[in-house]
Amino acid sequence: MNRARSTAVPASENVLSKALRGFGGALRNQGRIIGASGLGRIGAVIILFFGVIAILAPWLALHDPWETLRDASNKVAIMRPPSWDYPLGTTTLGRDILSQMIYATRATMIIGLISGVVSIAIGANIGLMAGYYGGKLDEVLMRFTDIIYGMPFLPFIIVLISLFGRSQWFVVLAIVVIIWRTSARVVRAQTLALKQRQFVSAAKARGCSNLRIIYRHIMPNILPLLLLYTAFNIAWSIIAEAGASFLGFGDPDQLTWGGMLYDLWISGKSRVAWWWFAAPSIAIVLLVSALVFVSRAYEEVANPRLRQR
Amino acid sequence: MLLDIQDLKVHYATNQGVVKAVDGVTLSIGENEVVGIAGESGCGKTTLIKSLLRLLPGTAAVSADRLAFRGRDLQGLSDREFRKQILWNEISLVPQSAMNSLDPVYRVGEQVVEAIRAHVETPRRQARERVAHLFDVVGLQASLMDNYPHEFSGGMRQRAMIAMALALEPSLIIMDEPTTGLDVLVQERIIRKLLEIRREIKSSILLITHDISVIAEMSDRIGIMYAGRLMELASATDLFEQTHHPYTLGLKNAFPSIKALDRELISIPGSPPNLIGTLAGCAFEGRCPFAVSACASERPAETEVGPSHRVACHRLGDVETMRIQASEKSTWQSSKSAA
Amino acid sequence: MAILEISGLTKHFEVDPGLLGRVLSGKHKQTIKAVDGVSFEMQPGEILGIAGESGCGKSTTCLLISKLHEPTGGTIRFKGKDIAEFDREALRNYRRAVQLIFQDPYESLNPRFTTFDLVAEGPRALGVWDREETARRVIETLELVGLKPDEYKDRYPHQMSGGERQRVGIACALVLEPELVIADEPLSMLDVSIRAGILDLIRDLSHRLNFTCIYVSHDLSILSNISERLLVMYLGMAMEIGPTDRLIRNPQHPYAKALVEAVPVPDPRYKRPIPAIKGEIARPIDPPPGCRFASRCPQVMDACRQDPPPAMREVEPGHFAACHLLEFPAAEGATV
Numbered sequence: 001m002n003r004a005r006s007t008a009v010p011a012s013e014n015v016l017s018k019a020l021r022g023f024g025g026a027l028r029n030q031g032r033i034i035g036a037s038g039l040g041r042i043g044a045v046i047i048l049f050f051g052v053i054a055i056l057a058p059w060l061a062l063h064d065p066w067e068t069l070r071d072a073s074n075k076v077a078i079m080r081p082p083s084w085d086y087p088l089g090t091t092t093l094g095r096d097i098l099s100q101m102i103y104a105t106r107a108t109m110i111i112g113l114i115s116g117v118v119s120i121a122i123g124a125n126i127g128l129m130a131g132y133y134g135g136k137l138d139e140v141l142m143r144f145t146d147i148i149y150g151m152p153f154l155p156f157i158i159v160l161i162s163l164f165g166r167s168q169w170f171v172v173l174a175i176v177v178i179i180w181r182t183s184a185r186v187v188r189a190q191t192l193a194l195k196q197r198q199f200v201s202a203a204k205a206r207g208c209s210n211l212r213i214i215y216r217h218i219m220p221n222i223l224p225l226l227l228l229y230t231a232f233n234i235a236w237s238i239i240a241e242a243g244a245s246f247l248g249f250g251d252p253d254q255l256t257w258g259g260m261l262y263d264l265w266i267s268g269k270s271r272v273a274w275w276w277f278a279a280p281s282i283a284i285v286l287l288v289s290a291l292v293f294v295s296r297a298y299e300e301v302a303n304p305r306l307r308q309r
Numbered sequence: 310m311l312l313d314i315q316d317l318k319v320h321y322a323t324n325q326g327v328v329k330a331v332d333g334v335t336l337s338i339g340e341n342e343v344v345g346i347a348g349e350s351g352c353g354k355t356t357l358i359k360s361l362l363r364l365l366p367g368t369a370a371v372s373a374d375r376l377a378f379r380g381r382d383l384q385g386l387s388d389r390e391f392r393k394q395i396l397w398n399e400i401s402l403v404p405q406s407a408m409n410s411l412d413p414v415y416r417v418g419e420q421v422v423e424a425i426r427a428h429v430e431t432p433r434r435q436a437r438e439r440v441a442h443l444f445d446v447v448g449l450q451a452s453l454m455d456n457y458p459h460e461f462s463g464g465m466r467q468r469a470m471i472a473m474a475l476a477l478e479p480s481l482i483i484m485d486e487p488t489t490g491l492d493v494l495v496q497e498r499i500i501r502k503l504l505e506i507r508r509e510i511k512s513s514i515l516l517i518t519h520d521i522s523v524i525a526e527m528s529d530r531i532g533i534m535y536a537g538r539l540m541e542l543a544s545a546t547d548l549f550e551q552t553h554h555p556y557t558l559g560l561k562n563a564f565p566s567i568k569a570l571d572r573e574l575i576s577i578p579g580s581p582p583n584l585i586g587t588l589a590g591c592a593f594e595g596r597c598p599f600a601v602s603a604c605a606s607e608r609p610a611e612t613e614v615g616p617s618h619r620v621a622c623h624r625l626g627d628v629e630t631m632r633i634q635a636s637e638k639s640t641w642q643s644s645k646s647a648a
Numbered sequence: 649m650a651i652l653e654i655s656g657l658t659k660h661f662e663v664d665p666g667l668l669g670r671v672l673s674g675k676h677k678q679t680i681k682a683v684d685g686v687s688f689e690m691q692p693g694e695i696l697g698i699a700g701e702s703g704c705g706k707s708t709t710c711l712l713i714s715k716l717h718e719p720t721g722g723t724i725r726f727k728g729k730d731i732a733e734f735d736r737e738a739l740r741n742y743r744r745a746v747q748l749i750f751q752d753p754y755e756s757l758n759p760r761f762t763t764f765d766l767v768a769e770g771p772r773a774l775g776v777w778d779r780e781e782t783a784r785r786v787i788e789t790l791e792l793v794g795l796k797p798d799e800y801k802d803r804y805p806h807q808m809s810g811g812e813r814q815r816v817g818i819a820c821a822l823v824l825e826p827e828l829v830i831a832d833e834p835l836s837m838l839d840v841s842i843r844a845g846i847l848d849l850i851r852d853l854s855h856r857l858n859f860t861c862i863y864v865s866h867d868l869s870i871l872s873n874i875s876e877r878l879l880v881m882y883l884g885m886a887m888e889i890g891p892t893d894r895l896i897r898n899p900q901h902p903y904a905k906a907l908v909e910a911v912p913v914p915d916p917r918y919k920r921p922i923p924a925i926k927g928e929i930a931r932p933i934d935p936p937p938g939c940r941f942a943s944r945c946p947q948v949m950d951a952c953r954q955d956p957p958p959a960m961r962e963v964e965p966g967h968f969a970a971c972h973l974l975e976f977p978a979a980e981g982a983t984v
Contacts, residue, residue, distance in 0.1 A: 198755040205714055206770035206820060207743035216769075220760040349839040350810075462928050463702075492701035492866060492929065497910045497920055519840055522869075522912035526920070545916035563844045565869040567911045568918070570893055574873055576845035580809045 030227075033301050040297030046290035050283075054106040061099035065255055068094040082275050089275035092267040097260075101279050104255040108287075111168060111241050111256065115175040116234030123180035124219075124226055127187025132195055132214050138188075145184050153178050153240065157249045168251040175240045183229045190222045224301040231295035235288045242284050257284050311481055311513050312338040312361075312400075315375040319353070319360045319537075321368055326585040330356040330369075332537035332592075335611070338481065343507065343514045345528030345545075347521055347560070351581050353537035354517040355405065358483045362402055363391055379480075397428050401474040403467075405485040411458040411466055418444075418454025421473045428477055443472040446509075448502050464495035471503070475510070483515045488523055500527055521564050525549065530617070533557050536581050536592035539611070543618035553620040553628050555597045558635035575638050591623065598640045599624050599631050651727055651860050652690040652713070652828060658721030659683040659708050663933075681932045682708040684884035684940075685722065687960075692827075695854060695861040697875025697892065699868055699907065701929055705884040706864045710830045713862070714748050715739070726828070744774055747821035749850075751833040753813035757805040763790070764801040767819045774824070789823040793849060811842040815849070822853065829854070830862045835870060847874055868911045872896050877966075880904045883932045883940040885957060890967030900969035903941050939972065947973055 034040040053060060063069060069077045069090065080090040088097040130141040153174055160170040194200065195218065203217045219226075244250055245258030246265065257280035264276045319331035331353045338344050346354045360371045376383045378399060383391065404410055411420060421443065422436045431439075441451040447468040458466060467487065474482050487503070488496040500523065507514060518524055524531055525545060532542040533556060541554040552558050562575040579596035582588060590605040591597070597604065603623045611619040614628075624631065634640045661680040669675055683705040690696055698706045711717040713724055715731060724731045726742065734742055747770075750756035757766055767786045771777055777785065787797045793815040805813055814834060821829055831850060835843040851874055854861045865871050871878060872892055879889040880903065888901040899905040906923040913920075924946035939945070942952040951972050952958075960968040961975070 198750055198752055199758040201716055202748070202750055202756045202817075202820070203758070203769065203773070204716055205743070205748045206773055206824070207740065208769065208773040212773055217758055221758070349841060464928065493868070493910045493912070494701065494906065494923060494925070494929070497912070497923060501920075501922065520912075521840070521914040525914050525916040526912055526918075528916075549914070549916055559841060561914065563841045564914045565844075565873045566913050566915070567869045567872050567896060567908065568913050568915075570872050570896065574844035574847060576843060576848070577841040578845065580811070580842075 033224075034294055034297045037293075037297035037300055039293040043290040043293030043297070046286055047294065050105055050109060050287055050290075053102055054109045057102050057106045061096075061102040063096040063099045065095060065100040065103045067096075069096055070094070079269065079273055081273075088279045089273070091263065091273075091276060092269055097276060097279055100255055100260055101257070101283065104257050104260055104280070105283070107168070107254050108238060108241065108256045108258075108283075111172055111175075112234045112238040112287075115172050115179070115237035115241070116230055118172075119176045119180040119233050119237070120183055120226060120230045122176065123183030123229070124187050124222075126180070127184040127189075128191050128214050128219065130184070131188040131191025132210065132218065134192075141184075142188070145181050148177065148181055151177060154244065154247065154249065157244055161249060166251050168254045168256075171241055171244050171250055174244070175237045178240070179233050179236055183226075183233065186225065186229065187222060190225055191218055194218050194221055224298050228295045228298035231291045231298065235291035235295070238284065238288055238291075242280075310337050311340050311379060312336075312515075313375055313377045313380075314361075315373060317357070317360065317373040317376065318371070319356050319365065320370045320372075322370070323368075323585070328584045329537050329586075329588070330584060331360065332584075332588070334534070334537075334539050336532060336539065336542065338513050338515055340480075341507075341511045341513055342529045343516060343527055345524035345531045346515070346517045346534055347519065347524045347531060348517075348534035349519050349581070351536070351584070352534040353584075354534050355485060356537075357534070358402070358485060358515065358517060361483065362396060362400060363388060364402075393428075397424070397479065398477045399479050400481045400483060401477070401479040403470050403474045403482065403484040403487055406490065409466075410470060413458050416455050416457055417461065417466075417469050418456075421454075421469065421476060424473050425476045439476065440472070443475055444469075446475065446506060447472045448498075462495075464491055464499060467491065467495075467499055468502070471499075471506075475506070475512075478510065479512060481513045481515060484517070486518050486520075487516065489518065489520065496523070503527065521560060522566075533560070536588065537584060538592050539619075539621065540593065541618075541620045541622075542611075543615070543620075547615060547618050551615060551618065552632065553614055553618075553625060554593075554622050555599050555624075555631060555635065556593045558632060559596075559641065562635065562641075573638060575636075575641050577641060591621070598634070599627070649728065650689040651692045653725040653728075654689070654709075654713070654722070655687045655725070656722035657683055657686045657709065657712060657719055657724065659705075659712055659717065660720045678933050681884050681935055683712065683719075684932070684935075685957075686881070686884070686886050687722075688879055688886065688889055690828075690860055690862070692860055693854075693858055695851070695863060695874060695876050697871035697878045698862060698864045698881060699866065699871050699878060700881035701866055701907075703883065703929060703931055704881040705932070706881050707832055709881075710748065710832050710862065710864055713828075714746055714830055715742065716748075740774060744770075744776065744824045745827045747824060747826040747829050749814075749818055749821050749829060749831040749834045752837050753810050753817055754805075754837070756817055757813055759805050762802050762804055763795070763808075763816050763819075766805075766816055767823050770820060770824045776824070785823055786819075789819045792822065792853065793819045794845075795819070810838050811846065814838060814846055818846075818849065818853075822857065825857070826859055828860045828862070830864070832864045833866070836865070836867070843870070850874065868896070868907060880907065883930065883935060885940050886960070886970060887941065888967075888969040888971075889960070890963075890969075894964065894967050898967075900963050900967070900974065901941075901971050902945050902947055902973070904969070939970075949973075 034044050071077045071085065076094045077086065077090045078094050079092055080086050082089045086096055088101060090096055126141050130138040157170055157174045200213060200217060203213050241256060242258030245256050246261045248262055250256060250259050250262065260280045264270050264273065270277060314334060314336045317331055317334045321328040321330060334357060348354045359365045373384065378395060411417060418440050421440045425431060425436045425439060440454060444451050444454060449465060449468050461469065488499055504527065516524065516527055528545050531545050531548045533540045533554065535556050540556045541548065548557065552561065559577040563577060565574055566572065577596050582592055582595055590607055591609050594600045594604040609621045609623045611621045612625060614620050614625060659682045661682060663678045663680060665673065665675045686709060698709065700706050712719050731742060764786055767789055768782050771782045771785065790797045790800060795812065795815050835846060838846060847870065863871065863875055875892050877890065878892045878895045880887045882903050888895060888899065888904045895904065896908055899908050906925045909921050910923050925944045927944045930943065938953040938955060939957045942948050945952065949972060958970045958972045960970045962968050963974065
């Protein structure tokens with residue numbers, strides 16, 4: 001039986017350094033979980049790749065993504081296939097696709113991240129409350145979730161746009177409204193199961209309030225599940241955003257991968273400008289796959305039977 | 310001799326190394342006798358019986374100098390031959406938590422019928438008659454055949470599993486913790502029934518459990534296992550009255566008895582050793598209050614101390630002193646850590 | 649003054665298949681009388697054992713006393729006050745004063761908490777001490793239960809053996825300095841060779857820290873070793889109560905008698921006498937009127953089936969049994 005090393009915590013340590021160490025430990029833990037799975041490693045690398053691009057966008061892009069470019073002979077660089085000057089080619093308006101991709105990575109990832117995290121935050125809390133308290137609260141919350149299931153994605157965005165004008169935040173809002181449902185149901189099911197476990201009765205007997213039990217005792221045990229669904233939700237958000245933007249419901253002032261595909265579509269040149277099509281599509285597929293791979297790593301933690309011996 | 314086991318070893322290969330779940334057990338079971346193996350969790354008793362019945366996963370490596378049933382070498386049989394000829398016909402099993410082994414969606418009688426017909430070509434009607442007879446033998450009303458498992462109590466389900474094990478009149482029935490989890494009155498009934506059945510059908514029984522009282526009540530001979538090895542093997546009376554091994558002495562102290570309300574209970578500090586890797590000396594050395602240096606380096610051989618009484622211990626010469634000292638709490642409390 | 653007074657404690661569960669259920673399956677509304685009118689008292693510092701088979705209501709009684717369930721009837725008085733009438737403040741104090749030790753050392757510890765956090769959780773949740781004091785008390789309690797704090801405080805449950813986990817469970821209960829500790833079969837999932845150690849620990853600590861203890865078990869051998877008084881329950885009702893050695897040597901109630909005689913003994917020469925009772929244990933669902941044990945009692949009389957269940961009758965000082973036979977000493981041995 002392996003005995004854990006004992007780390008003696010000095011009594012004089014202050015709160016901040018303890019919190020930082022806890023956070024660092026948590027990060028290391030995530031690294032360990034993801035690193036343990038082969039697919040997880042691949043996914044992590046891809047996500048890191050896009051993440052770096054998103055963060056360093058202004059320094060990486062060679063051109064302004066909105067600028068119409070002229071080539072050496074001062075002709076407008078319209079619809080150029082990939083070349084040394086324009087590694088991913090140009091659009092019908094002479095814009096550099098590589099620069100566009102770099103900036104779009106930032107917007108796409110931000111939208112994906114916010115939508116994914118917010119939807120999990122909402123879904124998890126609703127699931128925890130409904131599962132733990134049961135009774136009337138459970139009924140009300142679950143009926144509410146059921147009603148939301150009936151909410152259609154695109155018409156909702158259309159309504160928001162027609163009422164308030166275009167904005168990428170409407171896309172975020174619509175995505176959040178749609179995706180929190182699944183995580184709520186799953187978290188509720190897990191909470192129901194966990195609440196029967198004896199360590200919850202033990203916590204009650206020791207005097208823990210209901211909220212304390214939910215957040216300090218039950219939630220840590222569903223964390224792998226939550227992280228799994230976070231990765232999943234982010235992936236779903238990216239697809240949903242791409243779809244909404246492609247159909248023209250996105251924000252024309254914000255460049256996202258889906259938005260680029262929309263531009264391509266309305267230019268009428270989709271059959272010809274394969275480079276314009278390839279870049280955003282491949283990026284979407286790569287990032288979404290990477291997120292799914294990472295979620296697979298969490299799935300193996302949440303369900304240890306999936307781990308190989 | 311019904312079952313002849315010599316130096317049986319079951320090793321598992323794992324990420325952390327080789328786990329020696331059973332590490333050289335020699336045991337024989339005769340006709341019409343009840344042999345009990347007692348030991349605590351992790352001692353290897355369940356692995357032992359699973360290896361006899363070939364119920365272990367593929368990662369287990371089973372080896373033995375000899376493993377024979379009625380003189381017939383079992384190791385030479387293919388899995389298919391074993392399944393057809395030995396499993397259930399000659400050797401059957403009442404598994405642990407047998408009461409939970411019944412499929413909840415089928416009627417109990419049906420399940421026993423299926424078990425019979427899986428091994429022997431029998432018309433359904435005949436099989437049903439046999440099951441009715443078996444139910445009667447174990448003390449269940451035949452009309453219960455058409456009920457579902459959830460309509461049976463725990464004790465009744467256990468009896469149904471025993472009926473299933475008796476179905477093909479095996480010469481050896483292996484029972485894994487047959488009464489654990491049952492209330493004491495139900496337990497008493499089942500044990501009484503088993504002893505009755507045994508007198509009638511003359512099968513041998515190999516019984517494994519951690520409950521010393523049950524094993525004392527049922528067995529003709531008892532073996533004490535620890536960390537995959539046999540520590541002591543003797544007739545039931547000899548084991549209790551002529552106890553030799555320190556672990557057996559410790560177990561006797563640890564069991565409360567309603568007949569001895571004033572006896573002090575003494576626990577054995579420490580925990581069983583890690584089964585990974587090679588254990589050079591005696592497996593019990595880490596917790597034994599009588600251990601000497603030889604115990605840590607040399608594995609004790611099994612010595613005959615009486616008629617069919619074998620003990621694996623280096624300190625047999627001091628057995629009288631050990632017995633006296635073992636009954637004192639201070640002996641056990643010396644150096645070892647908390648359990 | 650008695651520290652705990654239980655009077656007519658009742659817990660019924662209603663099982664209602666609903667209109668559709670009734671129409672489709674013909675099942676009617678059933679009442680599971682898990683605990684049905686149990687009364688007893690406890691003096692400070694004593695160890696009371698509650699014995700009985702599965703379904704007798706002993707675990708439910710524990711849950712009711714520890715206020716993890718609410719009773720459907722009867723009263724529980726702790727130090728003279730009815731616990732059903734507690735406001736938030738009083739409930740907080742009660743939670744601190746009454747603690748549980750659980751049966752399953754593998755399930756009763758949150759797998760995500762270190763030992764230190766597990767033991768500190770009670771004090772933290774109730775906000776009784778500041779950080780430093782809490783830490784000091786946690787360390788102290790770990791030492792009390794025989795776990796070296798430096799070695800164990802940062803360990804997770806999966807890094808400890810069953811015995812060690814159970815000690816942590818005991819530490820969790822004791823760190824709050826409770827006045828009443830309810831132990832629900834704390835040994836049944838532990839290896840035999842270490843049970844005695846945990847049992848001794850509980851007994852020692854109960855005397856040293858001066859708390860009252862209720863020890864629930866189906867194993868009379870263990871109960872006979874640790875409890876000073878014994879209560880025998882059957883199908884939700886109390887059958888007999890008295891000093892342990894008196895009850896075991898001289899059981900009055902036919903059920904208690906059968907239970908005592910049926911206890912196996914680790915001695916190959918000992919043969920258990922065949923118990924006189926018949927039938928299987930029933931479930932406490934819609935029990936028929938009369939004594940709960942009537943359907944299995946070898947000495948059952950008409951009165952047992954028809955009259956309401958017998959009241960507790962004193963047989964000798966402190967030793968009570970609820971049996972109609974005690975009213976007619978000459979009728980003992982009479983059968984229907």
